[in-house]
Amino acid sequence: MSHSVAAPPSGAAAIPAVEIPTVDLRELAPWALFIGLLSVLVVFFVSTDQGAVSLFAGTAIHEWVHDGRHLLGYPCH
Amino acid sequence: MNARTFLVRGLLAGLIAGIVAFGVAYTVGEPPIDTAIGLEEAAAAEAPAEPAADEAHTHAEGDAVHTHAAADTEEGHTHSHGDEEEGGITRTTQKTWGLATATIAIGVALGGIIALIAAAVAGRLGRLTVVGSTALVTALGFVAYALVPFLKYPAAPPAVGSGDTIGSRTAYYFAFALISIVAMVATVFLGRWLAAARGAWTGVVGAGVAYVIVVTVAALAMPTVNELGDFPADVLWEFRISSVLSLAALWGALGVALTWLLGRVDTTAKAVA
Numbered sequence A: 001m002s003h004s005v006a007a008p009p010s011g012a013a014a015i016p017a018v019e020i021p022t023v024d025l026r027e028l029a030p031w032a033l034f035i036g037l038l039s040v041l042v043v044f045f046v047s048t049d050q051g052a053v054s055l056f057a058g059t060a061i062h063e064w065v066h067d068g069r070h071l072l073g074y075p076c077h
Numbered sequence B: 001m002n003a004r005t006f007l008v009r010g011l012l013a014g015l016i017a018g019i020v021a022f023g024v025a026y027t028v029g030e031p032p033i034d035t036a037i038g039l040e041e042a043a044a045a046e047a048p049a050e051p052a053a054d055e056a057h058t059h060a061e062g063d064a065v066h067t068h069a070a071a072d073t074e075e076g077h078t079h080s081h082g083d084e085e086e087g088g089i090t091r092t093t094q095k096t097w098g099l100a101t102a103t104i105a106i107g108v109a110l111g112g113i114i115a116l117i118a119a120a121v122a123g124r125l126g127r128l129t130v131v132g133s134t135a136l137v138t139a140l141g142f143v144a145y146a147l148v149p150f151l152k153y154p155a156a157p158p159a160v161g162s163g164d165t166i167g168s169r170t171a172y173y174f175a176f177a178l179i180s181i182v183a184m185v186a187t188v189f190l191g192r193w194l195a196a197a198r199g200a201w202t203g204v205v206g207a208g209v210a211y212v213i214v215v216t217v218a219a220l221a222m223p224t225v226n227e228l229g230d231f232p233a234d235v236l237w238e239f240r241i242s243s244v245l246s247l248a249a250l251w252g253a254l255g256v257a258l259t260w261l262l263g264r265v266d267t268t269a270k271a272v273a
Helices: A025-047 A060-064 A066-071 B003-046 B048-064 B069-081 B091-121 B130-152 B163-198 B200-221 B233-272
Strands: none
Touching: A025 A066, A025 B003, A025 B091, A060 A066, A060 B091, A066 B003, A066 B091, A066 B233, B003 B091, B003 B233, B091 B130, B091 B233, B130 B163, B130 B200, B130 B233, B163 B200
């Protein structure tokens, strides 16, 4: 974050620096953790639940997302 | 620009991408799925010896107890064509609301992750602008999590794949996808370091070659899955092409929408400043 614009790596020095915004990684970390976990859960339920692994009994989730699971390339059954 | 700037736009772009992917998947993907299910039903009706007996067996069992994983998947098989079971999810529902749920859920999930990765790398990849680095992140995400896993473990249509091997096939798929993603993240760090030390060409080419080597070695080392049997090649081709098109539509629309939304922020910020 600190070295990106103020001190460009060698070779970039000749080009006038354009202000490119950066995001503080400490600010980003909790968002990344939360959204990362949430997304993994979503991907799990769409791709795998009631297939290879079952968190919930039954087949309702499997059947509901059945076509998407096939077409998005996940092993379905 | 802060985390929220990226995340809100990523989720919105993911929603758009999910809708676009649904359109493509429904248009090009559903015809071969219908054909494959037709073949599955025909095979089950024709040869009652093994598969049908098995299905009838799990069917009876499935209604009573939903415990055994294999019974569940086999039940899923019968369920695809029979509409009578819990929820009564019909083929029509599967190919409309069901398919849309899957593509939109995956689209929003990927949109959120990609946006936060784009936020992390913005201003940190050479002299790439926010739009440029975001486009790169989406493109590399497509390669790492869609294209490369597909090349090793391509999507299988209904009627292909045994219920007995779903566990190992799923494990292989996600293990390979994980290797690909980790390799891609490492590749970006490597490329960034190489570009700083030896120039952009060396950075990009060196990192690209390193990624290809890692995933090639992993692909060669990992087991091959082939349970096609006598499934017709033309239907398989049509299905797999439609699968790649759906994934490309998902990632492509995500990249286009997210860069467009972020580009609008970018220019407004410049105009104000």
